[in-house]
Amino acid sequence: MKIPTTLKHKPVVVSENYEQVDGRLAGNTDAKGLSLGLAQWNDRGKVDISAKVWRYTGEKWSRQSEELPLHRVLDLSILICRSLAHFREAYRYEHLYDPHNPVIDRVGLQGDAMTVAVCTDNEKINEDIKLFSQALSDDDELIGERLRTLSRMLKEMGY
Secondary structure, eight states, X not given: OOOOSSSSSEEEEEETTGGGTSGGGTTSOSEEEEEXXXXXXXXXXXXXXXXEEEEBXXXXXXXXXXXXXXXXXXXXXXXXXXXXXXXXXXXXXXXXXXXXXXXXXXXXXXXXXXXXXXXXXXXXXXXXXXXXXXXXXXXXXXXXXXXXXXXXXXXXXXX
16 A cells, blocks of 8 residues: 655655554554654754554544654664563563562663663553563564564674
């Protein structure tokens, strides 16, 4: 499906067949495309790049389409990676985490650190973390394929 070019986000690089590769939702998703382009929140003289997931309801482009600055997309990737690493060893804990030390990691960024932690404010964390862990396990092949591809590309780029 062709991504619109007349809206506020201005696509530059696109993946217009995303519905065919959207994980378990492939072939049956409202996420029709991905793009990198000029952010919709740009002001005169200021240019930010954003990533956007384009969702289509079957009749119109959805207001639920998401647009994120590139650094946030990468920060989410860091959060995913640290979470995956945690859950590989989480079986060692009765509740899949240490309730006395819910911090998984502190990842240094921009002179500070992004804290990665289990959300102990969630009243149902002991139930939800089991569901989360099972979902990670169920999607291991999908996630692994994407991580291996990302790893290969990062190595090719010298990272």
